[in-house]
Amino acid sequence: MQKSISFIKLLLAVTVFSFLFPVNIFAQTNYHNSLEKVRTLPLDSASHGIIVHFPEGGEERARELGPMLGEALEFFSDSLKVDLDFRLALLREEHWKEITNYPYAIPHVSSENSRAIAFLPLDQDGVVYDMMISFKDRISSDLSEEVTETGFSYEGFSNKMVDLIGFHEIGHPYANVYGIGQPARWFNEFVANYFLYAFLRTNYPKDAQIWDLSTKIILDDYEPNYRTLEDFEEHYVGVGADNYGWYQANFESKANDLYEERGFSFIRELKENFPEGEGKLPNEVILARLEKMERGFKEWATTFEEKSKDN
Numbered sequence: 001m002q003k004s005i006s007f008i009k010l011l012l013a014v015t016v017f018s019f020l021f022p023v024n025i026f027a028q029t030n031y032h033n034s035l036e037k038v039r040t041l042p043l044d045s046a047s048h049g050i051i052v053h054f055p056e057g058g059e060e061r062a063r064e065l066g067p068m069l070g071e072a073l074e075f076f077s078d079s080l081k082v083d084l085d086f087r088l089a090l091l092r093e094e095h096w097k098e099i100t101n102y103p104y105a106i107p108h109v110s111s112e113n114s115r116a117i118a119f120l121p122l123d124q125d126g127v128v129y130d131m132m133i134s135f136k137d138r139i140s141s142d143l144s145e146e147v148t149e150t151g152f153s154y155e156g157f158s159n160k161m162v163d164l165i166g167f168h169e170i171g172h173p174y175a176n177v178y179g180i181g182q183p184a185r186w187f188n189e190f191v192a193n194y195f196l197y198a199f200l201r202t203n204y205p206k207d208a209q210i211w212d213l214s215t216k217i218i219l220d221d222y223e224p225n226y227r228t229l230e231d232f233e234e235h236y237v238g239v240g241a242d243n244y245g246w247y248q249a250n251f252e253s254k255a256n257d258l259y260e261e262r263g264f265s266f267i268r269e270l271k272e273n274f275p276e277g278e279g280k281l282p283n284e285v286i287l288a289r290l291e292k293m294e295r296g297f298k299e300w301a302t303t304f305e306e307k308s309k310d311n
């Protein structure tokens with residue numbers, strides 16, 4: 001009896017807690033559960049820079065992506081003096097659907113303390129790729145020329161962009177183990193993008209250019225249904241893949257530009273100004289702190305204000 005009462009109390013506490021801090025199915029889930037689920041699938045695993053889990057026929061992709069992600073880990077561990085145990089699962093659609101609630105091919109990560117596992121589609125297909133392809137015939141000639149200058153076809157460029165999201169997924173758990181707080185989902189995404197860009201800009205400047213260009217393409221053409229930071233907080237990837245891509249492109253654009261100004265030291269400042277353990281914060285508080293660190297955040301945030309119909 002005693003036991004069942006405390007169980008009910010616990011259940012109540014958990015329910016109340018999850019109302020106060022809405023961590024829905026799309027939040028970063030438990031590392032061990034995720035790894036257990038990955039282990040139920042018929043996958044191989046091998047160490048290619050990091051441990052990569054992949055299905056039959058996936059070894060080549062594992063060999064391609066693993067070492068670059070391993071390099072990013074080294075880069076952050078040298079710069080921030082904290083280690084992260086990071087692995088990668090490359091999944092086909094049927095396996096993806098078996099073990100994750102995320103829409104197929106939306107890259108994401110599960111983490112716990114200093115361990116993390118990222119999920120990427122095995123083939124460079126799915127919603128993100130499709131979104132990039134949907135812009136192909138509509139982009140301006142200037143942007144089209146910039147794509148050609150990367151040396152990739154438009155399809156190759158879009159594939160590359162999907163791969164680079166893997167570095168964004170390292171950014172999330174790294175920001176956590178380093179001790180940067182998580183006051184809002186948009187803030188977390190902005191920070192993960194800052195990490196990604198810091199690595200690419202230093203080690204792979206050509207890829208940083210590709211990343212920057214994909215951001216421009218999305219922002220140039222896409223008209224979002226959801227646009228406020230409150231909507232993003234509430235619905236997260238539930239806004240739909242393309243709309244989610246639009247939010248990300250705005251976070252990227254800010255992170256990319258700011259990195260050029262402030263470099264790696266801004267990551268250290270983020271930790272000082274947003275220490276872990278503070279929990280969720282209102283957007284006004286987050287933006288006021290960021291504005292103090294670097295002018296321009298409040299103006300940037302107006303991008304996310306509702307537009308009046310006659311504008």
Ligand SMILES: [Zn+2]
Pocket residue numbers: 168172188189192
């Ligand atoms: Zn993210």
